[in-house]
Amino acid sequence: xxxxxxxxxxxxxxxxxxxxxxxxxxxxxxxxxxxxxxxxxxxxxxxxxxxxxxxxxxxxxxxxxxxxxxxxxxxxxxxxxxxxxxxxxxxxxxxxxxxxxxxxxxxxxxxxxxxxxxxxxxxxxxxxxxxxxxxxxxxxxxxxxxxxxxxxxxxxxxxxxxxxxxxxxxxxxxxxxxxxxxxxxxxxxxxxxxxxxxxxxxxxxxxxxxxxxxxxxxxxxxxxxxxxxxxxxxxxxxxxxxxxxxxxxxxxxxxxxxxxxxxxxxxxxxxxxxxxxxxxxxxxxxxxxxxxxxxxxxxxxxxxxxxxxxxxxxxxxxxxxxxxxxxxxxxxxxxxxxxxxxxxxxxxxxxxxxxxxxxxxxxxxx
Numbered sequence: 001x002x003x004x005x006x007x008x009x010x011x012x013x014x015x016x017x018x019x020x021x022x023x024x025x026x027x028x029x030x031x032x033x034x035x036x037x038x039x040x041x042x043x044x045x046x047x048x049x050x051x052x053x054x055x056x057x058x059x060x061x062x063x064x065x066x067x068x069x070x071x072x073x074x075x076x077x078x079x080x081x082x083x084x085x086x087x088x089x090x091x092x093x094x095x096x097x098x099x100x101x102x103x104x105x106x107x108x109x110x111x112x113x114x115x116x117x118x119x120x121x122x123x124x125x126x127x128x129x130x131x132x133x134x135x136x137x138x139x140x141x142x143x144x145x146x147x148x149x150x151x152x153x154x155x156x157x158x159x160x161x162x163x164x165x166x167x168x169x170x171x172x173x174x175x176x177x178x179x180x181x182x183x184x185x186x187x188x189x190x191x192x193x194x195x196x197x198x199x200x201x202x203x204x205x206x207x208x209x210x211x212x213x214x215x216x217x218x219x220x221x222x223x224x225x226x227x228x229x230x231x232x233x234x235x236x237x238x239x240x241x242x243x244x245x246x247x248x249x250x251x252x253x254x255x256x257x258x259x260x261x262x263x264x265x266x267x268x269x270x271x272x273x274x275x276x277x278x279x280x281x282x283x284x285x286x287x288x289x290x291x292x293x294x295x296x297x298x299x300x301x302x303x304x305x306x307x308x309x310x311x312x313x314x315x316x317x318x319x320x321x322x323x324x325x326x327x328x329x330x331x332x333x334x335x336x337x338x339x340x341x342x343x344x345x346x347x348x349x350x351x352x353x354x355x356x357x358x359x360x361x362x363x364x365x366x
Contacts, residue, residue, distance in 0.1 A: 004128050010121065010338045017327040024330025029361040031349040032332040034157070034309050036229040038283060041276040044228060044266045051265035058261040060253045062090040062237070066264045069271040070237050077274070078189070078204040078220075087215070089245050089252070090259045090267065093234035094187055094223040098122045098151075101183060102130035104251045105244075107148050114143050115151040117342040118159045118312075120185070123151045136340050140174030147180045155188040155202060155307035158339045158348040162192070162307045165203050168210040176217060181244065187223040187236075190277055191284060194306035202307055206240055215241050226309055227277045228270040235259065235267045284309065287351045287358045294365035295349065298326075309352065312336075314345045322347050329364045 014032060021028040061067070067085040074080040091097045099122050102113050111132040115123035124134035127149075137143060143150065152171055154163040163171070168184070175182045184205035192202050203210065206220045219240040225231035238248065252258065259267075270276075292302060292311060300313035300322075315322050319335040326333050326347070336346030353361070 004131065006125060006128060007121075014323075014332065014334075017323055018332055020324075020327040021330045021332045024364075026330060026360055026364075028330050028332060029353060029357045029364075030332045031351075031353055031361065032334045034226075034350040034352050036225065036231050036352055037354055038229050038280065040229045040233075041270070041273070043273065043276075044230065044270045047269040048233070048262045048266040051262040054261040056261070058258045058264060060258040061249055062088065062259075063261075063264050063268075065268050066090060069268045070239060073271045074204075074206070074239065077201070078186075078206070079201065080204055080206045080208075080220075083206070083239055084242070087242050087245055088237060088239045089249055090264060091221075091236045091238055092257060092259050093225070093231075094185065094221050094236040095122055096234075096257070097221060097236065097238055098185065099126045099129060100257075101248075102126045102132050102149055104248055105149060105181060107132040110146060111148040112144050112146050113149045113151065114147050114180075116153050116156060116340075118156065118161075118336070118339045118346075119151070120153065120157050121338065121340075123153075136342065140171050143174060143178060143180075145178060147175070147178045150175045150180050150182045152182060152184040152205060154184065154186060155191065156304070157185075157188065157308060158310050158334070158336070158346075159303065159312040159343075160188075160193075160305035160308035160310055162197055162202055164196075165207065165209045168203060168205050168207070172205065172210055172218065181217050181219065181241075183219045183221060183238075185221045187221065187226060188308040189222070190227045190281060191309060192307040193285070193288065197307050217241055217244070219244060224267060224270050227280060229280065230266070230270060233263050233266060235263055235270070237267075283355075284351045287353070287355065290362050291349070291351070291358055294362035298365040300347070303346070309350060311349045311351070312343075312346055313349070314343075314347070316345060319343075319345055319347050329361075331361050331364065 113127035336343030
């Protein structure tokens with residue numbers, strides 16, 4: 001079956017607002033894209049540099065050291081103590097996995113991919129690539145009988161919402177009734193801010209309280225882009241159901257989808273060190289603490305946003321009006337319409353700007 005037409009790339013619509021923002025006397029503050037701006041940890045860069053004699057093809061399954069590092073990380077950071085080597089697979093960033101997972105799982109015409117109502121658009125793009133249909137729904141009771149893949153995203157992009165253990169368990173139970181795979185995008189899991197997530201770790205779909213001790217049909221996706229400033233490395237992994245991992249590994253071997261060996265070596269070092277992750281979280285906390293009250297002074301009501309890398313807010317008017325008002329202040333945000341039809345009045349603002357740029361934005365908003 002031929003690939004169906006894909007939607008236009010939405011961010012192209014932001015060009016005129018970016019041009020307006022750049023004309024501000026103090027320059028643009030770009031809070032529209034969540035691309036890290038802070039330094040990659042030196043120890044990670046050193047690990048990459050020392051592994052550059054990469055004359056052999058890298059291992060698609062990941063080196064033994066990398067698979068062990070992922071397993072140790074799940075036990076230490078996600079309360080999932082028994083992830084085995086054959087339940088782990090590195091990926092070339094998380095976006096490629098999101099885009100290709102429906103196809104790699106064999107989905108096609110007549111199959112449904114469910115994703116959150118306010119969602120990263122690549123979930124729906126992946127369904128289109130496979131020839132399946134995408135359905136936006138946060139209510140497991142609404143999921144159609146022909147659902148074959150369910151994307152969860154906790155903490156959520158764009159809205160920062162977190163699924164607790166009970167919410168994850170409900171989603172898993174319904175997916176199992178339908179015979180669907182659950183893929184949980186957990187890339188912002190280290191960034192909890194409000195409510196119970198100030199002191200409690202965001203749960204994984206692989207948590208035994210969710211799985212009941214059975215990982216069948218379950219995948220957890222994670223990226224080092226945010227916690228370690230490795231977006232340019234394309235360093236991520238998926239873990240869970242051994243048979244699903246085996247299937248993905250076979251497809252990826254045939255397709256040559258293998259993370260470069262130096263990147264795999266760098267991932268081992270990044271996954272083993274918690275100190276740099278905590279330091280990065282504090283940078284984001286400080287920026288969030290400065291930016292949020294300024295946005296509220298501007299008139300935004302911040303919704304959800306209890307975790308993750310973004311503030312999700314609304315003035316109760318069309319998002320594009322808010323985008324235009326912010327652009328006049330030299331601040332670029334993202335409209336809620338980029339993340340589905342459910343939030344036409346919301347805008348998303350990223351914490352990924354330097355301390356100086358965040359301070360400048362806050363000053364303009366007061």
